[in-house]
Amino acid sequence: MTPILAQTTGPAYTRIYSYGAARGENAVPNDDLIGPIDSSDEWIRQRTGIVTRTRAVAETDAIDLSTLAAAEAIEKSGVAPSDIDLVIVATISNPKQSPSVSAIVADRVGANPAAAYDINAACAGYAYAITQADALIRSGAARYALVIGAEKLSDIVDPADRSISFLLGDGAGAAVVGPSDTPAISPAVWGSDGSNAEAVGMNHTLTEFRDGAAPWPTLRQEGPKVFRWAVWEMAKVAREALDRAGIEAADLAAFIPHQANMRIIDEFAKQLKLPETTVIARDIETTGNTSAASIPLATHRLLQEHPELSGGLALQIGFGAGLVFAAQVVVLP
Secondary structure (H helix, E strand, O other), X not given: OOOOOOOOOOOOXXXXXXXXXXXXXEEEEHHHOHHHHOOOHXXXXXXXXXXXXXXXXXXXXXXXXXXXXXXXXXXXXXXXXXXXXXXXXXXXXXXXXXXXXXXXXXXXXXXXXXXXXXXXXXXXXXXXHHHHHHHHHHHOOOOOEEEEEEEEHHHHOOOOOOOOXXXXXXXXXXXXXXXXXXXXXXXXXXXXXXXXXXXXEEOOOHHHHHOOOOOOOOEEEOHHHHHXXXXXXXXXXXXXXXXXXXXOHHHOOEEEEOOOOHHXXXXXXXXHOOOOOOEEOOOHHHHXXXXXXXHHHHHHHHXXXXXXXXXXXEEEEEEEOOOEEEXXXXXXX
């Protein structure tokens, strides 16, 4: 008779314990970027809401930014680094295809021999990673997870590209996730639309660059197409996430969307009919669009500026290249 395999089970619920953040060392105002794209500070502000963005120096990479953000999150969490047994990093800007950012960061912060892996879900990456951490902890596969969204996008932008280059910044945001006595991370609404894969992403492959057939790969997007998709389709996803959480928009203490564009954020708020009491994250104004890092960075800043939000409900939604998306409601630590 074949033996029956043992299975693990974990806690019924999970929650986010803490956040950490690291931004690029340099504040880059619009005026520093307008020359190559033949634009103006006013044009960028009107279309994106960005006044300045943070970018890292040449010597700093996504691993360094991840380590700084992780160290803060761990310190605030009250969880010993050695008790963290899962590290997930969401990024599209690992300086190397291998090894993973997560394995190196796990070692740097004292979490060896935690399970560690990277995911690439672009601007939805952090929300994807939170979804996975929640599920893995509740399954018993891990106890405490370190989740990081990290990007050094300044390495993969073309300063002369008018579609996306002026939007992007560098940074990392981290969260520690662990068991909870009550539900504090709702079921996610996530998915993809690969039929629109060409709407945003890299313009060339590394193989083409190696063979001299194309320049260094950089990000580009079909701005109007992405804007329409984000505003109309993602508003539906956000409403579905509220339904799955069993709450209404009026119950939200905060709304933390991916910091893609201030116009998208404003339209989101209008579509969702958010009450005036809901605090909306607008970190993009001084940080820029940091892809997978944008939600945790925005959350970190929101809690610094509004500590009264602690214990409140926040709807977070990420969306980007793929096209991919993910949304869930979380209780703020």
